[in-house]
Amino acid sequence: MQTTNTTLSPAQARVKNNWEFTEVWIEPMLSPPYILLLLCESEGNCQIYDPTQSYKVIFSSNSYDAAKSWLLEDEYEPIEGRLLASELV
Template sequence: MQTTNTMSSPEQNLVKNDWEFTEVWIDPMLSPPYILLLLCDSEENCQIYDPAQGYKVIFSSQSYETAKLWLLEDEYEPITGRLLATELA
């Protein structure tokens, strides 16, 4: 039987918790694909986190468009859809 731990991990505590939406981006050329997380707040301040590096912020931007272009330059592709913070509340 598997139990669920309700306490947050240290990695989760590193991710800001005032985000409005998040997107998952992948590098499909790698096997398995490499994943990055893009989180943006209501003022479009965005940060890109690398789950493989303990959710370290690897890029910050004051606009969604700049963050998106950074990911596209490195040939990342968005996974369709966004997760809104309000959906989890």
């Protein structure tokens, strides 16, 4: 069995147990589409993670609207639906 050493970045550690919801956003003009993850904390802070860069935080903001605007500016589109932390409990 292979084990991996998963060290969380400071931003990842902060939201590990304090997130409220996550959304998946895609850049549909690329083939295959490029995917980013938007994770928002219960306090309103949001981070955008890039799965292709070991989930590195590529954008942070203190509001959902700012994070959403950043994604829309780069022509990303949200995938329908939102995963709520409360649904996993």
